[in-house]
Amino acid sequence: MASEQRIQELEAELNKTSYNKRTQHHVGLIKAQIAKLKEKVETAGSGKGKGKGFGVKKTGDATVILVGYPSTGKSTLLNQLTSAKSKVAAYAFTTLDAIPGVIEYRNAKIQLVDVPGLVAGAAAGTGKGKEVLSTIRIADLLLIMIDVPNPEKQLDAIKKEIYDSNMRLNEKKPDVRIKKLPKGGLQVASSVKLTKTNIETIKAMLKELKVNNAEVLIREDITQDQLIDAVEGNRLYIPGIIILNKIDLISEEEVNNLAKKLDCIPISADSKTNLDFLKEKIFEKLNFASIYMKRVGKAPDLNEPLIMNGGCTIRDVCERVHREFVLKFRFARVWGKSAKFPGQRFMLDHVLEDRDIIEIHLN
Ligand SMILES: Nc1nc2c(ncn2[C@@H]2O[C@H](COP(=O)(O)OP(=O)(O)O)[C@@H](O)[C@H]2O)c(=O)[nH]1
Numbered sequence: 001m002a003s004e005q006r007i008q009e010l011e012a013e014l015n016k017t018s019y020n021k022r023t024q025h026h027v028g029l030i031k032a033q034i035a036k037l038k039e040k041v042e043t044a045g046s047g048k049g050k051g052k053g054f055g056v057k058k059t060g061d062a063t064v065i066l067v068g069y070p071s072t073g074k075s076t077l078l079n080q081l082t083s084a085k086s087k088v089a090a091y092a093f094t095t096l097d098a099i100p101g102v103i104e105y106r107n108a109k110i111q112l113v114d115v116p117g118l119v120a121g122a123a124a125g126t127g128k129g130k131e132v133l134s135t136i137r138i139a140d141l142l143l144i145m146i147d148v149p150n151p152e153k154q155l156d157a158i159k160k161e162i163y164d165s166n167m168r169l170n171e172k173k174p175d176v177r178i179k180k181l182p183k184g185g186l187q188v189a190s191s192v193k194l195t196k197t198n199i200e201t202i203k204a205m206l207k208e209l210k211v212n213n214a215e216v217l218i219r220e221d222i223t224q225d226q227l228i229d230a231v232e233g234n235r236l237y238i239p240g241i242i243i244l245n246k247i248d249l250i251s252e253e254e255v256n257n258l259a260k261k262l263d264c265i266p267i268s269a270d271s272k273t274n275l276d277f278l279k280e281k282i283f284e285k286l287n288f289a290s291i292y293m294k295r296v297g298k299a300p301d302l303n304e305p306l307i308m309n310g311g312c313t314i315r316d317v318c319e320r321v322h323r324e325f326v327l328k329f330r331f332a333r334v335w336g337k338s339a340k341f342p343g344q345r346f347m348l349d350h351v352l353e354d355r356d357i358i359e360i361h362l363n
């Protein structure tokens, strides 16, 4: 309990301190102290109330989970996009379990899961918060659903809950190498100019985080939070799309302003507005590519593309189709975005693009 109280005090101090070159060092130390205390609380608390999740089994090409405040329209969207039936109601906390459905789009089978609503304080155990936050860790993509009239407040709160559960939304793992050593003190070097923190502060933060002997190589302009993430090492980096629902209730102008400001996709689940666009964005964000196969002298099969990962090569396609294809490969012809002209010849390492058509020639 003493630790939790101390965290609150430190967070209060952080909130009233503005961040600038003069306060940077002080802020960095507080952040490191908080991180260390949180780690202590988490280890002490493991076992009790840590949130086991709803035991969702992943199926299909990817798993996408809907998160948001209660009554934002998550169940309505699941029902519109899949054949699942999740109960919809005008009161909060209608959905008490995880309900899966399947979106079939461009030949991909995308599992969509509806979970109970999240509210502020979920990470600390409010509502079914811990179960929900534990369940969403299996997602390949999160759909964060917000609605009017308070989308911004909801978004900030949901992002905070996700952050506090050690998930990092739409962030890349920071490029920091930490080699812990038995002795020798701290050697910290950076290959880029650091504009958001400095080496002295980083050293002080590392000590606060109980890293006293190590070689640290920083290869991007990190924030102090990213330094902590790199040291703690247990962060989950997860992509997300923000959806603004119920746009039927506001003017077109308001919709456009919010879409820009919050970088979200506006929809109305109830009136089925913009749902095809949303499906395409989900497909893109999952980094899927449809590759169509064609036999020599025949038209391509445009109904049953292979669902590959973006950046896949001809080799990847050959391996997927038949193990012998790589051995017997002579060349391939490609039509589509990755070819300079229709039917261009390529070898195995050529990188394909979404909707390319490929004709494989074997020995
Ligand atoms: N006006 C409007 N209401 C919606 C829309 N989508 C859902 N709702 C309503 O919002 C309420 C909560 O929906 P529900 O899907 O149960 O929300 P959940 O708690 O997030 O699963 C219900 O009364 C729905 O009919 C929408 O696009 N527009």
Ligand SMILES: [Mg+2]
Binding pocket: 071, 074, 075, 076, 086, 087, 088, 094, 095, 114, 115, 116
């Ligand atoms: Mg629901």
